[in-house]
Amino acid sequence: FGGVLKRPSRIGDERVVIGSPQFVFEDEKVGLSEEARQAVDALPDEASRLFLAIGGKLGGILLIEDPLRPEASRVLNELRKAGLSHLVMMTRDASRAAASVADELGIEEFQAEVLPEDKANFVIREKEKGRTVLMVGDGVNDAPALSMADTGIAIQEGVPVAREIADITLYSDSIETLSLLKILSDRLERRLQNNYRLIMGFNGLLIAAGVLGLVAPASSALYHNISTLLIAAKSLTPLL
DSSP states (O other): OOOOOOSEEEEEEEEEEEOHHHHIIIISSSSSOHHHHHHHHOOOOSSSSEEEEEEEEEEEEEOOOOOOTHHHHHHHHHHHHTTTOOEEESSSSOOHHHHHHHHTTTTTTOOOSHHHHHHHHHHHHHHHHOOEEEEEEOOOGGGHHHHHHSEEEEEETTTTTHHSSSSSEEEETHHHHHHHHHHHHHHHHHHHHHHHHHHHHHHHHHHHHHHHHOOOOOHHHHHHHHHHHHHHHTTOOOOO
């Protein structure tokens, strides 16, 4: 779609091209009559469009609809509640189809018809603003952005290069794993911080008590080891 073919497809003597509006109408200079333009404008927004041109004239339009996962809206709401404040959708699809999906999911910001370098540059700009960027993708076009993000997450169904570059690969068919991953990460971080404060606080008390002569060195060492075992045992409990 939109690539350079060594042997262009033909129907009889007529050259056939198929691809995005930019490729067919801008690159290939295919004409579009007023009647055809009105027909195109009347097409449903939620579908992506591929245009077929035969002999330099529009011959047909293919509508491709990629249905949303049923859990998509719920997962996004859970991610917002978990602290992800700025959700952005980036897609190669046309603006109308992207706007329809963004509206259905409640995503305020989206970018359509973006190239791989556009995604990577967006990630770089967000990082320059001081934001921590989490990038989720599954395609070859997502690979540059996945590598530039603070954390790149690939989906199991994605292409191998995306899974190779990403920091994390979700081996699940459901994107609900995203919200579960966020919950687990937050709870693990809280557990680590709590353990650190508890250990430092308790050991500080033992050192102070030892300096003041309130606790013998042997007893202090025993209390320290007991507290370490108790904290380690508590850390073995499930996060969920």
